Amino acid sequence: MRQSPEYDAIVVGSGAGGGIAAFILATSGLRVLLLEAGRHYDPLRETPMFQLPKDAPLRGAGGSDKPFGFYDATVDGGWQVPGEPYSVADGSEFMWWRSRMLGGRTNHWGRISLRMGEYDFKPRSRDGLGFDWPMSYDDLAPYYDKTELLIGVYGSNEGLENTPNSSPGVLQPPPKPRGYELLTRKACRRMGIPVIPAHLAIMTQTQDPERLPGDLFPDNELARRVTADSMRGRAACYWATPCGRGCSIRANFQSTTVLLPPALATGNLDIRTDAMVREVTVDAQGRATGVHYIDRTTLLDEFAGARVVVLAASACESARILLNSTSGLFPDGLANSSGLVGRYLMDTVGAGVYSHIPALQALPPHNEDGSSAMHMYMPWWLYGEQLAGRLDFPRGYHIEFGGGRRMPGFGAFGGLEPLTGGTYGQQFKDDCRRYYGSFLFFDGRGEMIPNEDCYCEIDPDKVDRYGIPVLKFHWKWADHELNQALHMQRTFAEIVDEMGGQLLSTVASSGADAISKGGQIIHEVGGAMMGDNPRTSVLNQYCQSWDVPNLFVTDGAPFVSNADKNPTLSIMAIAWRASDYIVEQLGQRSIG
Amino acid sequence: MSEERGRRGKALGTDPGPGPAPESAPAPREPDGTITRRGALKVIAAGAALGATVPGCSPGESGGGAAGADAAHTELSGFNPLPPSNPLAAGTPTDPDMLAPIVPWEMVLTDEEMHYVAALADVIIPADDRSPAASAVGVPDYVNEFVSAPAHTEQLTQLRGGLAWLNRTARDRFGAADFPALTTAQQHEICDEIRFEPDAADHLKPQARFFDAFRDMCSTGFWTTEEGMRDLGYMGNVPLPSFDGPPPEVLEQLGLAGEDLV
Structure with a gap:
């Protein structure tokens, strides 16, 4: 026995x-x-709550030992x-x-x-x-x-397609949006892109x-x-x-x-x-x-x-x-x-852009830390277009975005030259003050279809x-993913343009240049x-x-x-x- | 921001993003992989010594440490829930003591080089009525820390080459002993030639790239200090009872007055 x-x-x-x-x-x-x-x-004993980048090696920069920062x-x-x-x-x-x-x-x-959502459990039945x-x-x-x-x-229950509601009383109230999130929502509304908690x-x-x-x-x-x-x-x-x-x-x-x-x-x-x-x-x-x-x-x-x-x-x-x-x-x-x-x-699938939004320049000082994460995002919104065969990729992505008046860390105001023409001295100081808070990133996070490779x-x-x-x-990424990554960057460029901003990163000419590496998104x-x-x-x-x-x-x-x-x-x-x-x-x- | 913030391009005015960050330096290690405490102590001592020899540098800036973190924290948030150090951390590069950080490599710039670094840093970030000059808040120590990192040997060479060119040009053009000895106007005349790579003469492109990299170092070093953050109007990193969204004057300026905040 x-x-x-x-x-x-x-x-x-x-x-x-x-x-x-x-x-x-x-x-x-x-x-x-x-x-x-x-x-x-x-975490109760070890978490560096409130520690400043200034006190960390290289002001908290990420590296191979600590990829997301010290x-x-x-x-x-x-x-x-x-x-x-x-x-x-x-x-x-x-x-x-x-x-x-x-x-x-x-x-x-x-x-x-x-x-x-319901589509996500039966994708093959939906598109083969x-x-x-x-x-x-x-x-x-x-x-x-x-x-x-x-x-x-x-979060909130918005009742959008393939974006399920939780049962009543399950979700906690979402935080109030930040200024840049409201500004982005306004532009996206004109483009038909939902921006929700x-x-x-x-x-x-x-x-x-x-x-x-x-x-x-x-x-x-x-x-x-x-x-x-x-x-x-x-x-x-x-x-x-x-x-x-x-x-x-x-x-x-x-x-x-x-x-x-x-x-x-x-x-x-x-x-x-x-x-x-x-x-x-x-x-x-x-x-x-x-x-x-x-x-x-x-x-x-x-x-x-x-x-x-x-x-x-x-x-x-x-x-x-x-x-x-x-x-x-x-x-x-x-x-x-x-x-x-x-x-x-x-x-x-990941692809993104980085941008400068002049409307966000020189805002009155205010605290934008919030939950430290997104208060709003954009769920996939083109299910109908996809079903009608009007897109060259079969599955969707959502958009994560952020920036604003964050705590300055490693890389703060690096790479400003395209905007400033290489100022230094008093003008550089004034430029940094003016530009602070006016940079936004947009990242797509999209569905990958399993493949043999x-x-x-x-x-x-x-x-x-x-x-x-x-x-x-x-x-090996398939065209499904490569085409989706290109669509992400092009869409983000349109959003930035709609907001009166300019891209600080390039929109790739091919999906292979736009897309993240396998495993890079850690999903x-x-x-x-x-x-x-x-x-x-x-x-x-x-x-x-x-x-x-x-x-x-x-x-x-x-x-x-x-x-x-x-x-x-x-x-x-x-x-x-x-x-x-x-x-x-x-x-x-x-x-x- | 997912856990996987792997985006491209430099971080602009934000918390250190992940993405392609500079390779962090392997620290001096014992055979078993732990950082040599001896090496760490040397670093702190070296930082203090440099602080003492460079006008305006705050001593011990590069050493950092729990005292600095606690003081900064107390100043910004008004209370201090942190233990002084983390006994669970192994003290290795992949498991550092995040509550009492140390810079585990030795500083390599000489006193003379630090003197040149301080002068150029103050040309890039001078004092004005809102905040002090770069050298007054430890930026030269940060530059030293950065170029001394074992993985940054190319940046160290670029810095030394750039400083040598500045001093040589100061002597050739103005008969001065070195760059720091020039008047502000003379310093600007030289810097204007290398301030922006696309505008720089072909033979000065490498110096323009040096200037660009140096400006980035100064920018990180300066704006991450309490003085720099205060100057920018960064008001966060303090606990709040509620998050109320942007105040009316912000909504007004954004053209969002009356916008639904739900």
């Missing part, structure tokens, strides 16, 4: 997908072990991690972001929280491209509501600890109690210091401030940091038995056993673990009978510092796609492996499309739905 493992579930990874899984499983009374490859990280809430992370290389195939460009810290990239993420999801918007909508209620999301995982008001936990967990007293306590400890945004540094008052969403504290408070969760998982083990029946991991502090290989294994190590890292989990039963990697592990990798596999020739075989990436998803057929998908709609019923993947890997809706919110909603299913299945003893 098999010895009962110490844990009901092992969750690998502590970011969005792993944080939700750990939270739901632990509050459901299961014994959970959470393994995190990076170090322990405590104060960015990324520890031991970036597109390159020392000792953890990856390969890129000849002719491909791909950048793989990792954040080796408790909470992963939820500590620094952009907090943009957009729901996928890519794949349909094995679930519909209606299946996930309750979990979007729950996720938004739990983490705190500001953005949805960000930042709390504009405190959560009601008496009402919300009951709405979220009507049948779970433990979950209600720890959630209420957690909500009592969160403050509303006080409109200062960038979210990308993390938030010591817990006003925005980080796994480390919102999910892990209440999960730990159940007493059912153990967290082991510095635990780099390399392999999922299986028994003779092909059931997952646990994981092998490298203890980074000793460099020794360790094992932890559980009834269920949940991978949430990030899309590519989870694919890597599966592909490295080879055995006599599974010679091509675990959960890979379809051969699709690592396949159909996607990122978001974008995938990762194990590079047989290379291992990382832990001796684990590394990934090799293959990447990599896919690699263990879900579906309704074991031959053409890795997981079912509950993120459960077809091949190994007690193995789940709850990060971005299950995605079968990558709508222009930043993936984190959807990762959490899907992970929540999968976690409920795990609890149900374990209760019925149908798995583990």
